[in-house]
Amino acid sequence: MNYWLMKSEPDVFGIHHLKEVKIEPWDGVRNYQARNMMRDDMKKGDIAFFYHSNCEQPGIVGLMTIHKEAYADATAWDKNSKYFDPKSSPDNPRWQLVDVKYKRTFKRTISLAELKADESLTDFALVKKGNRLSIMPVSAQHYEHIMEMI
DNA sequence: GCCAACGTTGGC
DNA sequence: GCCAACGTTGGC
Numbered sequence: 081m082n083y084w085l086m087k088s089e090p091d092v093f094g095i096h097h098l099k100e101v102k103i104e105p106w107d108g109v110r111n112y113q114a115r116n117m118m119r120d121d122m123k124k125g126d127i128a129f130f131y132h133s134n135c136e137q138p139g140i141v142g143l144m145t146i147h148k149e150a151y152a153d154a155t156a157w158d159k160n161s162k163y164f165d166p167k168s169s170p171d172n173p174r175w176q177l178v179d180v181k182y183k184r185t186f187k188r189t190i191s192l193a194e195l196k197a198d199e200s201l202t203d204f205a206l207v208k209k210g211n212r213l214s215i216m217p218v219s220a221q222h223y224e225h226i227m228e229m230i
Numbered sequence: 231g232c233c234a235a236c237g238t239t240g241g242c
Numbered sequence: 243g244c245c246a247a248c249g250t251t252g253g254c
Binding site: 111112113209210211212 | 246247248249
């Protein structure tokens, strides 16, 4: 069992959207490190924190599970998609995605400020300077600790 | 293979 | 809206 954190802008796709649709392909990841983690390490049943980025209160807002393991991201060869990438094609897909499934919304947002201030989380990738990865692994210890902060 | 230019992320 | 950080691109 692996734990993850996945970022999304709530104006584009927030946890309330996921709650409505239940299952969603996590499309649009165009970063190799993030792709590789989805492709190589994410397993069905893994748990992921849903993180709201680029918004009034950035932070962790809930939980989801990995519902379907990695497969090709078809938005990459859709010319009308904002995620279009001319270098990807159905024959040679460059990008992949997983399906995520809604699990729960926390009764409050665990803010980035709070996570940064927590001494147990100083080596958590999210709070490190310059981190821009939209998908990152979370250790079991960090997962347990964050769950106790709710 | 180097590196400058450029684009994106995302907090503030 | 600003800008630091950092990834990618492409000329050489």
